[in-house]
Amino acid sequence: MQSQKRRPDPNVEEPIDESTIDRLLLSPSQAFEIGQKLPAANRAQIAKFCYQRVHMWELGLRLAGTCDLATLAMAFGQGAETIFEQSRNIEQTLDAHGNTEKSSKQAPVTLAGPDLK
Secondary structure: OOOOOOOOOOOOOOOHHHHHHHHHOOOHHHHHHOOOOOOOOHHHHHHHHHHHHHHHHHHHHHHHOOOOHHHHHHHHHHHHHHHHHHOOHHHHHHHHHHHHHOOOOOOOOOOOOOOOO
């Protein structure tokens, strides 16, 4: 009887090596290619982690784009459908996010108080 190699379950989280995390952080535009090599459950969890941080939001979206809706639902819960839609229209989502930031009229942040000007 030949021994068969057991395929890993794509829905089970497995430890991720540091080099993979480093590559993801340094290359958000390549997240799709890098993420495809990770188990789906890991991708969804990393996508959630990144999505919740402003400086890693795009990476989170790109990783979410490598996941199906059911896997995203396990990680994101009720917000999964929104993340799923955003991740399938990344350029449109990024443009809308960028336009929202540019169009908001916020006062500049300053450390000087009224008496120090």
